[in-house]
Amino acid sequence: MKLLFATALLFSVAAHAEMTVTIEKFVFTPKEITVAPGTKVVWINKDETPHTISASDKGFVSKAMDTDDHYEVTFAKAGDFSYFCTLHPFMTGTVHVRAN
């Protein structure tokens, strides 16, 4: 019974996994994250300056995010997704999507 419960919980986490990346002081934190397929990554801008999230291959591109704006992408497939802020291209980050 105990084992069954644990399995159900794990399944639930995987189905609704969410990871937050904070944008603060012109830096993505964490700069690199590793997540399972199906994970939703949410970026939140804490700066007074607008930022964007743009995949280096343009696979996903956000609109300009003002202070406290959110942007989210659900990563269905495994791979390495590098991204940057189109307004401040020195701001870079990577999402590694890895199946177990």
Next chain:
Amino acid sequence: MSDHEPTQMNRRAALGCIAGWAGAAVIWTVAGGVPRALGATSSGVAAASKNAFTFAQISDTHIGFHKEANPDVVGSFHRAAADINGMQHRPALVLHTGDLTHLSKPEEFGQLKELLTEIKVDRVHTIPGEHDALDDGLAGYLKSFDHDGKQRAWYSFDQNGVHFIGLSNVLNFKMGTMTSLGDEQLAWLKKDLAGVSKSTPIVVMAHIPMWTVYAPWGWGTADSDQAIAMLKPYGSVTVLNGHIHQVLQKVEGNVALHTAMSLAYPLPTPGQEGIGEPGPVKVPADRLGKLIGTREITLVRGKHDLALIDTPIDHA
């Protein structure tokens, strides 16, 4: 120009002076590409001579910004407009070197367009900043500020014997690098300059500095060397930039490059210790007016000298 005999200064000494005069208007002449500081003043004394051609530069108004670093950017604009209208020799035109708005919203472009009518000049010319190119590129900007009707942000015009060139370096951002002008625009620039005589004074506007001020913050233009090389054969070239919200200069032969203050909020000095990122710097309310302001530029006919006066909105 002033009646005082200018003291010849080398660039290092001149730049040292400007640091010492922070908060006061500073008068510059640019002769043969070498800036000479004439003196500091709190009210822009060096009145232009009768036949001088004067224009003003404003920059980085960031209409729509309302955070702590300056909760009233519109109020700052009103004060700058009053300053320009109160000049002894009213400038013939105003140049806005980009970041008209903070978030490229239609209402922000509309508000700035209306605010610009407060300044009593014949013409206002703008170029876009990266804050004017959010989400839909330059489509929103060009709805209100398409100066030559060609649906692009670069253009040129002539006034009072000066050839003015507006450039756009706010669309080509690539991961990990500085912005660029791009090949199409560089080709246009080459063609545009082909029709300009070498003795014609040239004033170039571009939002992001046309030299590498600080690469880690993207404060430079990757292909600016190509543009500067095209401009070098001309006798008097003045490049006016914005973006970094502070006054800096660089001289390359006959080409003098100047960044300007913002009318919204200050930014840190390049790589400023203890800050680490190019975000708005919060200063006490009584300091803000010393760190934002306008620029007056005078061309004296027959001299090819440009005199620059940077005036914070708080002045005597």
